[in-house]
Amino acid sequence: MFKIMLVEDDVTLFNEIRERLSQWSYEVYGISDFSKVLQEFTAVKPELVIIDIQLPLYDGFHWCRMIRAHSNVPIIFLSSRDHPSDMVMSMQLGADDFMQKPFHFEVLIAKIQATLRRVYNYSSERTELKTWRGATIEYVKNTVTNSLGAALLTKNEMFILKILVERKDQIVDREELIKNLWDNEHFVSDNTLTVNVNRLRKKLEPLELDTFIETRVGQGYMATEEAAL
Incomplete structure (x- = not known):
């Protein structure tokens, strides 16, 4: 079972994503304190991070930088803003993929599966x-x-x-x-x-x-x- 950290402050969306992912046997962790995302990431040690750009205190770009300074864990960004610069910035920071809100859950699942398969199957085989x-x-x-x-x-x-x-x-x-x-x-x-x-x-x-x-x-x-x- 893969562990996924979902950094999303919209409680309704968080619960819906967690429920959908649990149906695919993913173990989903949320954030209890948005000022301590890096500490919670370190404690959970997830295999994948899904992170919203707009967050309380610090945005998702900030936390991506912090995580990338310590780990190459795959990261998928979520964004409700229709700014092409968001995708460019995400990739420049080392994100693995990007999802524009609103999105179809089937597409999110497909991206998660593709990312995990690419990263972990590739690492174990090569x-x-x-x-x-x-x-x-x-x-x-x-x-x-x-x-x-x-x-x-x-x-x-x-x-x-x-x-x-x-x-x-x-x-x-x-x-x-x-x-x-x-x-x-x-x-x-x-x-x-x-x-x-x-x-x-x-x-x-x-x-x-x-x-x-x-x-x-x-x-x-x-x-x-x-x-x-």
Whole structure:
């Protein structure tokens, strides 16, 4: 049974989501003190966090930053605001997915299942090391290391890198990456993938590996052995 922490101050919505998720055998935890979200997260140790953007005291972005400083646990954001910037900010902070309120519960369940399957099945199956451009990629630890240092990636960043590196020198279509990452491209904006790839490049820059992730306009991305001219 997966443990899910639901950071939602709307009691009616919280109870409805908890009831729906319990029907799928998920164990749902709420927040008793919205000034201590990080402490409660640490105590519960959930496998997934669902967090609303608009919360008392501090918003969801604040708590995402706090959680990301300690954990790579998958995070799904909820938002009642119709601002594209909310999705961009969520992905920049390392969120794994985003849901616009109001939403269909079937879609939320599908996103939860896809995220948990991607993160935990992938982690349990991919335990070996991978080398690329002299760097060591450790799938379980979500790290990339070379003589210049180490980069800690989120689950999505590592998953993107894994797909590109295992098919290096081949163009991987944007649509294929989106489908593999989020299972249903209909619910994901194309910009979400762009944000994740840009974040991956930024983390690889100190290792001088960022130039080896090429963008092929109108096609997709490619991990290469030689930097683009």
